[in-house]
Amino acid sequence: MRDGAPVTGPSRLSTLAVHAGERHPNPDNAIVPPIACTATYTFRDTAELRDHFEGRVQREEYGRYGNPSVAAVERKLAALEGAEDCALFGSGMAAISSALFALLRGGQHVVLTADGYRRTRQFVTGFLRKFGVEATLVEPGDYEALAAAIVPGKTRVLLGESPTNPYMRVVDLDRLAAIKAQHRGSGLKIVIDATFATPVNLQPLRRGADLVVHAGTKYLGGHNDLLAGAVCGDAGLVGAIRDLRGMLGGVLDGHSAYLLHRGLKTLTLRVERQNASALRIAGFLEAHPEVERVFYPGLASHPDHAVAREQMRGFGGVVSFLVRGDLDRTSRFIDRCRVPRIGPSLGGVESLIEQPALMSFYELSTAEREAVGIRDNLVRLAVGVEDVEDLIADLDQALRA
Ligand SMILES: *Cc1c(COP(=O)(O)O)cnc(C)c1O
Numbered sequence: 001m002r003d004g005a006p007v008t009g010p011s012r013l014s015t016l017a018v019h020a021g022e023r024h025p026n027p028d029n030a031i032v033p034p035i036a037c038t039a040t041y042t043f044r045d046t047a048e049l050r051d052h053f054e055g056r057v058q059r060e061e062y063g064r065y066g067n068p069s070v071a072a073v074e075r076k077l078a079a080l081e082g083a084e085d086c087a088l089f090g091s092g093m094a095a096i097s098s099a100l101f102a103l104l105r106g107g108q109h110v111v112l113t114a115d116g117y118r119r120t121r122q123f124v125t126g127f128l129r130k131f132g133v134e135a136t137l138v139e140p141g142d143y144e145a146l147a148a149a150i151v152p153g154k155t156r157v158l159l160g161e162s163p164t165n166p167y168m169r170v171v172d173l174d175r176l177a178a179i180k181a182q183h184r185g186s187g188l189k190i191v192i193d194a195t196f197a198t199p200v201n202l203q204p205l206r207r208g209a210d211l212v213v214h215a216g217t218k219y220l221g222g223h224n225d226l227l228a229g230a231v232c233g234d235a236g237l238v239g240a241i242r243d244l245r246g247m248l249g250g251v252l253d254g255h256s257a258y259l260l261h262r263g264l265k266t267l268t269l270r271v272e273r274q275n276a277s278a279l280r281i282a283g284f285l286e287a288h289p290e291v292e293r294v295f296y297p298g299l300a301s302h303p304d305h306a307v308a309r310e311q312m313r314g315f316g317g318v319v320s321f322l323v324r325g326d327l328d329r330t331s332r333f334i335d336r337c338r339v340p341r342i343g344p345s346l347g348g349v350e351s352l353i354e355q356p357a358l359m360s361f362y363e364l365s366t367a368e369r370e371a372v373g374i375r376d377n378l379v380r381l382a383v384g385v386e387d388v389e390d391l392i393a394d395l396d397q398a399l400r401a
Pocket residue numbers: 091092093094117120161193195196214215216217218227228229
């Protein structure tokens with residue numbers, strides 16, 4: 001524990017969140033690791049420089065290759081995920097794009113679900129295509145289609161997300177692992193973006209994933225005050241991704257690492273609170289006469305409820321629902337809410353509410369949005385840590401008005 005020993009069981013997550021990865025005693029005897037605010041590192045003499053390049057000493061060299069504040073958070077997150085190693089990035093998209101660049105080359109193929117994060121989908125199906133990487137999108141929950149989409153010898157990545165946005169689909173990791181097992185020796189890797197789950201609710205590496213990626217911007221940071229990304233997995237894969245990070249340059253800086261570290265200390269407290277509040281709010285909304293339908297994996301009405309119950313420790317803090325009414329009535333409901341603020345993102349202590357039709361899908365027409373499964377009356381609520389009674393009372397007055 002003192003030197004960030006790896007996790008041995010899922011029951012110690014709170015202790016790990018507080019203590020893992022930290023080094024005590026340190027030169028200042030500081031309980032909080034100091035912020036390493038430096039672009040480069042100095043060498044005592046040429047002999048030390050030679051020792052560094054010949055691997056006789058372990059030390060930092062230059063800011064793009066490493067930073068002690070960043071390394072401390074990498075050790076903590078690796079412990080929380082049960083991973084050998086973790087590499088941090090300046091944003092979730094820097095983490096995802098760098099990981100995929102490291103895993104793939106021209107002529108290879110990715111299978112991903114159609115409901116993945118929009119920028120990830122655009123990166124894989126649009127940008128990577130320029131480098132000769134092909135991609136097949138499959139509908140969430142269709143494991144036959146997913147298995148059939150694999151081209152033996154060519155497909156190198158199965159890219160999933162869990163839970164997804166905005167319908168909170170939960171991927172059955174056991175089924176993914178079984179599909180992967182049919183292609184043993186082909187180099188096929190399972191990569192899961194578990195941003196919405198966090199290691200508190202799901203540890204994909206323990207169920208057969210090869211890499212787990214996070215937008216640390218969301219729950220891991222937890223305070224809507226930083227951008228960060230993370231990739232966790234075995235030392236070989238993460239080492240290759242970290243080497244590429246030194247070239248692509250998407251590193252996290254010391255100040256953001258400090259904020260992320262501070263946020264991680266309360267990760268389990270926040271996520272457990274958000275799980276409990278979101279479950280209550282989902283039940284309240286499902287029974288509300290002004291609500292047409294609720295999408296939350298903790299509800300028996302959700303298509304992935306059984307998988308979520310079996311594979312997750314909690315169902316997460318995001319609830320999506322259809323308000324009875326059209327685009328404008330839904331906007332009026334959102335404008336009447338007083339506690340959640342209107343904005344993209346999720347996972348912070350402040351509740352955030354948005355109408356996907358007017359946020360991520362603004363430039364599309366109603367018909368085009370329906371074609372991609374986004375109704376005008378859809379609302380996404382990212383539950384914060386406010387009192388759940390206040391949130392429920394606020395939603396109720398806004399729905400009834
Ligand atoms: C926000 C998000 C990302 C991107 O993270 P950034 O830090 O904004 O780059 C990726 N995946 C999911 C699921 C997200 O919610």
